[in-house]
Amino acid sequence: MNKTLRVFWFEYVRRVRTKGFIFAVISMPLLLVLGIGLALVSARMQTNPLPIGFIDQSGFFADAEIPSNGTASIVPLVDIMRFEDMDAGRASLENRHIQALFIIPAEYPEDNQIEAIALDKPGENAYSRMRNFMRSHILTSTDEGIAQRIRRGNDITVIAFDGSRSANMRDWFVVLFPFLVGLLFIIVINISGGYLMQSVVDEKENRTMEMIVTSVSPEALMAGKILGNLSVGLTQLLIWLFFAAAGVFSMQFFFGFGYAPVIMPVHLVLLFGIIIPGFVLVAALMTLVGVTAASLREAQQVSILFTLPMVAPYWFAGAVLQNPNHPLAVLMSMFPLTAVITMPLRTAITDVPNWQIAVTAGMMVSAAIIALRLAARIFRMSMLNYGKRTTLKSIFMPERSGR
Amino acid sequence: MSVIQVDHISKSFGTTHAVQDISFSLHAGEIIGLLGPNGAGKTTTIRMILDILKPDKGNIAVLGGEMNEEKKNLIGYLPEERGLYQDITLEKCLGYLASIKGMQKEQIGVRLEELLQRFNLAEYRNKKVKALSKGMQQKAQLISTFIHKPKLVIVDEPFSALDPVNTKVVKELLFEERAAGTAIMMSTHQMNQAEEMCERIILINKGRILLNGVLEEVRRQFASNDLIVRTSQDIPADIPGVTSVSKFNHHIRLTVEEGLDANSVLGELIRRGIEIEHFSIATPTLNEIFISAIEEASREK
Numbered sequence: 055m056n057k058t059l060r061v062f063w064f065e066y067v068r069r070v071r072t073k074g075f076i077f078a079v080i081s082m083p084l085l086l087v088l089g090i091g092l093a094l095v096s097a098r099m100q101t102n103p104l105p106i107g108f109i110d111q112s113g114f115f116a117d118a119e120i121p122s123n124g125t126a127s128i129v130p131l132v133d134i135m136r137f138e139d140m141d142a143g144r145a146s147l148e149n150r151h152i153q154a155l156f157i158i159p160a161e162y163p164e165d166n167q168i169e170a171i172a173l174d175k176p177g178e179n180a181y182s183r184m185r186n187f188m189r190s191h192i193l194t195s196t197d198e199g200i201a202q203r204i205r206r207g208n209d210i211t212v213i214a215f216d217g218s219r220s221a222n223m224r225d226w227f228v229v230l231f232p233f234l235v236g237l238l239f240i241i242v243i244n245i246s247g248g249y250l251m252q253s254v255v256d257e258k259e260n261r262t263m264e265m266i267v268t269s270v271s272p273e274a275l276m277a278g279k280i281l282g283n284l285s286v287g288l289t290q291l292l293i294w295l296f297f298a299a300a301g302v303f304s305m306q307f308f309f310g311f312g313y314a315p316v317i318m319p320v321h322l323v324l325l326f327g328i329i330i331p332g333f334v335l336v337a338a339l340m341t342l343v344g345v346t347a348a349s350l351r352e353a354q355q356v357s358i359l360f361t362l363p364m365v366a367p368y369w370f371a372g373a374v375l376q377n378p379n380h381p382l383a384v385l386m387s388m389f390p391l392t393a394v395i396t397m398p399l400r401t402a403i404t405d406v407p408n409w410q411i412a413v414t415a416g417m418m419v420s421a422a423i424i425a426l427r428l429a430a431r432i433f434r435m436s437m438l439n440y441g442k443r444t445t446l447k448s449i450f451m452p453e454r455s456g457r
Numbered sequence: 458m459s460v461i462q463v464d465h466i467s468k469s470f471g472t473t474h475a476v477q478d479i480s481f482s483l484h485a486g487e488i489i490g491l492l493g494p495n496g497a498g499k500t501t502t503i504r505m506i507l508d509i510l511k512p513d514k515g516n517i518a519v520l521g522g523e524m525n526e527e528k529k530n531l532i533g534y535l536p537e538e539r540g541l542y543q544d545i546t547l548e549k550c551l552g553y554l555a556s557i558k559g560m561q562k563e564q565i566g567v568r569l570e571e572l573l574q575r576f577n578l579a580e581y582r583n584k585k586v587k588a589l590s591k592g593m594q595q596k597a598q599l600i601s602t603f604i605h606k607p608k609l610v611i612v613d614e615p616f617s618a619l620d621p622v623n624t625k626v627v628k629e630l631l632f633e634e635r636a637a638g639t640a641i642m643m644s645t646h647q648m649n650q651a652e653e654m655c656e657r658i659i660l661i662n663k664g665r666i667l668l669n670g671v672l673e674e675v676r677r678q679f680a681s682n683d684l685i686v687r688t689s690q691d692i693p694a695d696i697p698g699v700t701s702v703s704k705f706n707h708h709i710r711l712t713v714e715e716g717l718d719a720n721s722v723l724g725e726l727i728r729r730g731i732e733i734e735h736f737s738i739a740t741p742t743l744n745e746i747f748i749s750a751i752e753e754a755s756r757e758k
Contacts, residue, residue, distance in 0.1 A: 268534045269558050
C-alpha cells in the first residue's frame, strides 16, 4: 500500500470510528423513521375501527355496490352499512355498532349536501371512507377511461418561460435533481470540509506535522487527507441514501406509492464534469484554509468565504428558474464556486447550450487543478508554522518563506 | 561511506542568515552532537538534512545521495516540537506512524510489542494518547523514532521530560543502535549527555560552525594549565610553579605556569605530607567549552 493510501485509510478510519460520526449517521434516518412513525401513530389514533352507516333518502345510491374492506392500508378501511330507515340507523348508533350515521337527503343530487350524526367525534377514516364510496358510485355512470383519469388526477407539464425546456411533474426526479444535488453537495462538503480542515489544523496544533513530513511527502499527505475526509462525507451520504432508498422501497412495497428515479446522460456529464471537480476544488480550498490558519476557530471563520458563495445560488434560485438564460444565471452557472448548484438548476429547466456546459466543465477542472497545486505549495510552506497564520506576502514571495 | 554529507550549505529567511556555509559528515555507527545556543541554526540544519527545507546554497547527501521517498523509510526523527495524535489509542497512533515508514502490519505488531515492553508502556497501549503523561508521550515518540530500525536517527533533545530511569533506557537504546551501525545525530542543550554519548561534536552559533571535531581533541584544544586535587588538608600557596589555589565543590584547583610538569607538583605535595585523594589534569567540560567558544565568538565579532 503506498503512503497516500495509508494516510487516506488512517484519516478515514479515524473519523468513521468516532462516536460523533456514528451518531450523526444514525441520528438522521432514525429521526426520519421516528417522524414517519409518529405521523402514522397519529393517523391511526385519529381513526375509529367501527363501521359507518348511511341512509339514502335521495335514492341516488339505491343500486350502489357496498365495497368490501379492501387491502391493508396505513389508515384501516371500515365497513359500510346501509340502513333503510332512520330508527334502525339511530339504534345502531346508540348501541355503538357504528361510529357515524350519514344521511343523504332527497335534495342531494341538487345541492350536494349530506349530514352526519355521531355520538362522539367520528374518526378521520369515517369521512374519507364515505367520500370515496360516494365518488366511486358517481363515476360508475361515467366512461371507464375518463373515470380513471379523474381518479389519477392531471398530468402537469412545467414549461420554461422561454419555451426551451419542459418537464413533466411526474418525472419528479428531473425537477428535484438540481435541488437534491445542491443539497447533497452542501451536506457532503460541509461534513468532509470540516473534517479535512480539522485534520490539517490538528496536525499543526499537536505538532505531529514535522514528524509526518519526514515520512510522507507533503503532496502525498495532502492527497491522502483529501481522499480520506471526502470519503467520510461520502460514506455518510451513502448510508443516508441507502436508508432513503430503503424507505422508498418500503413505501412502494407496503403502500404502493413512490417513483423510481430516471438518470439522464446530462446528469452524468454534470457529475463528472462539474460536481466531482467541485468537490476537489472545495476540498483543496479547505486544506488551504486549514494549513494557513493559526487555529481551528480561525479556519472555520475563514472557510465561510468559500461556503457562502456555494449556497448563494439558492438565494437566486427563483430568478434562475424563471429565466434560466439570464446573464446572471449563465455567469453563476460558469463561476466555479457557484456552478455546482446553478448549472444543474439550469439544466433542469432549460436546454443549456453544450458549449456552456463544456466551458464550465473545463473551468471547473482547471480551477480544481489550480487549487490543488496552490494548496500543495502553501501546505509545504505553512505546515510548520505552528500557531502562526500564513500571510499573502509569504505566499506570493516564496523566497521569504524559506521553503 | 558517509550517512550524511553536508557541503557548504546556507539558508536565509528574508534578511536572517539562519545557516551559513556549514559542512560536516556523519558516518555509520557514530553518534554526533549538534550543539548550539537557541537560534543557532540547529533545527534549520536538521530540517534541511531531512528535506523539509531546501538549502539556498550547497549540497546535502543522505545515505549516499539526494533524499527520496524510499530513504525517508530509513530515517528516524524525533523533533524538538513533540506531537502525537491525541484522540486515538497509543497502539493505533504508533501503528500509523510506523506504517508511513513503510512497515507492514505484521512487522509493526512484533516490533511495537518489543518496544512497548522495553519502555514499560505495554499496559497503556489501549489508552488514548491524551491520557498519557508527558514522560510517557515522550517515550512513545521515541518508539516511533526507532520502530522501523532506521539507518539514520536524528534526535532533538531526546532526554527532555524523561526521568533518570528512562533516560538510562534511552541511552542504552541509542548505544545499541550505534553498535548495530546506525548513524545518530543528537541535538541537545544537555552538555553532560552529549559529553557522555557523542564521539564528535559540532558547535553552531549564529548559523556558523564554531567547533567540529572529536570530543577529546576539542577538549585538548580548550585544555588549561589547571590541576584538580582533592584532599582534606589545605594546600599552601607557595608550591613552586603554582600561580593560584582556589577551592571549588570539595576540590582544589591549582593554576600552574605554562609548561610545568604536573608530576613535579604532585611530588611536591606528597613531599610536604599532604594526603592526596584525587589528582588530575583539569580538562574542560563540554559546558565550559560551549560557553568559552560562544563567548570567544562574540568577542571576535
